[in-house]
Amino acid sequence: MESKIRDRDIQYIIGNLLRYGVWIALSVAVLGGIIYLFNHEQETVHYGTFIEQNKTIFALISETISGTFSGSGDAIILLGIILLFLTPILRVFFSLIAFFIEKDYLYVCITLIVIGIICFSIFYGFAH
Amino acid sequence: MTVLTFTLIMFLGACCAGLIGSLTGLGGGVVIIPLLTVVLGVDIHYAIGTALVSVIATSSGSAAAYVKEGITNMRLGMFLEIATTAGAIAGALLASVAPTSFIAILFGCTLIFSAINSLTKKSEHHVEVSSNLANKLKLPNTYPTAIGVTSYGTKNVIGGFTMMSVAGVLSGLLGIGSGAFKVIAMDNIMKIPFKVSTTTSNFMMGVTATASAVIYLQRGYIEPGICMPVVIGVLLGAMAGARILLKANPKNLRLFFAFIIIGLAFNMIYNGIVGNI
Numbered sequence: 001m002e003s004k005i006r007d008r009d010i011q012y013i014i015g016n017l018l019r020y021g022v023w024i025a026l027s028v029a030v031l032g033g034i035i036y037l038f039n040h041e042q043e044t045v046h047y048g049t050f051i052e053q054n055k056t057i058f059a060l061i062s063e064t065i066s067g068t069f070s071g072s073g074d075a076i077i078l079l080g081i082i083l084l085f086l087t088p089i090l091r092v093f094f095s096l097i098a099f100f101i102e103k104d105y106l107y108v109c110i111t112l113i114v115i116g117i118i119c120f121s122i123f124y125g126f127a128h
Numbered sequence: 129m130t131v132l133t134f135t136l137i138m139f140l141g142a143c144c145a146g147l148i149g150s151l152t153g154l155g156g157g158v159v160i161i162p163l164l165t166v167v168l169g170v171d172i173h174y175a176i177g178t179a180l181v182s183v184i185a186t187s188s189g190s191a192a193a194y195v196k197e198g199i200t201n202m203r204l205g206m207f208l209e210i211a212t213t214a215g216a217i218a219g220a221l222l223a224s225v226a227p228t229s230f231i232a233i234l235f236g237c238t239l240i241f242s243a244i245n246s247l248t249k250k251s252e253h254h255v256e257v258s259s260n261l262a263n264k265l266k267l268p269n270t271y272p273t274a275i276g277v278t279s280y281g282t283k284n285v286i287g288g289f290t291m292m293s294v295a296g297v298l299s300g301l302l303g304i305g306s307g308a309f310k311v312i313a314m315d316n317i318m319k320i321p322f323k324v325s326t327t328t329s330n331f332m333m334g335v336t337a338t339a340s341a342v343i344y345l346q347r348g349y350i351e352p353g354i355c356m357p358v359v360i361g362v363l364l365g366a367m368a369g370a371r372i373l374l375k376a377n378p379k380n381l382r383l384f385f386a387f388i389i390i391g392l393a394f395n396m397i398y399n400g401i402v403g404n405i
Binding site: 008011012014018025026036037040041049051052053056057075085087092095106113118120121 | 188213265335350359
């Protein structure tokens, strides 16, 4: 019975984490969007041709943060998108802690494998 | 087209996509991609990146409620995420080398399959006895129903896991949540109750999509100017859709939109074959 109560606490926390994560991320993106529209409203869009980039996630994050501080609209939107990506990742990390507290070491291992796969995509995802 | 016009059209289009997505039971991404590519002439790589961002937003937003109610099976989700995240990364890496016409044709076929799948009647599975592997992995669980908390068993773990890898590859390659394939893996193969499989699939989508979205972010598929109006529009549309669903007859609506989606799918396949995408 004790472990059931714990399961329910975890469900409650994870549910809130997902909900607030999405709302925070979207508010940031909306703010960035408004600034972006004010600065670029009359420019022409060129989304018909794809320009492939090749940046590491760390370069992207540092560009995004410096862009955010200088008030660049697209950098703030990107910050919102990065926060949105962090929500499910945080959920996985929180599950890891929860399984650890429950002493469910099988699921600690399973969660670590998932984290490992996500790390792989972060470090090897850009073309070398 | 100026940024302002483009943003407004995208925003309205995304509202419709979210609305149709929630009424048909298809993910928003499935409607977003044909809208961006066929209607607005956006490159399919940007469309995939944008759709994936909106998948993460809608999945996390709606999963929150189901997790709190205790319908989602979090152990099952975490175990199957090994398959979907690995598949998603493979799919995302494949997307950068595969020709766009191939992606468009595959997407069209997936779209037709998903649309038909959303129309078929789902039968409620209920098995009491679980397989040995399912018991070892602690997959059988309980969920709340009208008659109180009900327990359910789980079968064919390896078959479900394999189908999940396929769902992951499609998600990473095409920028969709591939909910239809996830539900097939859990519902038809593992014999998990329909309500649990749909909510758990929704819960998993965020992590699956993030695994490939990180790759897309680093390669420039995620364009802030396109993502912003789309993500907001899809979320608003999905919320409105959930309200309409309570009042209107969903069966006729589903039929109507499923035909529109099948039409878009044939359009994408045709454009893929003649090389317009």
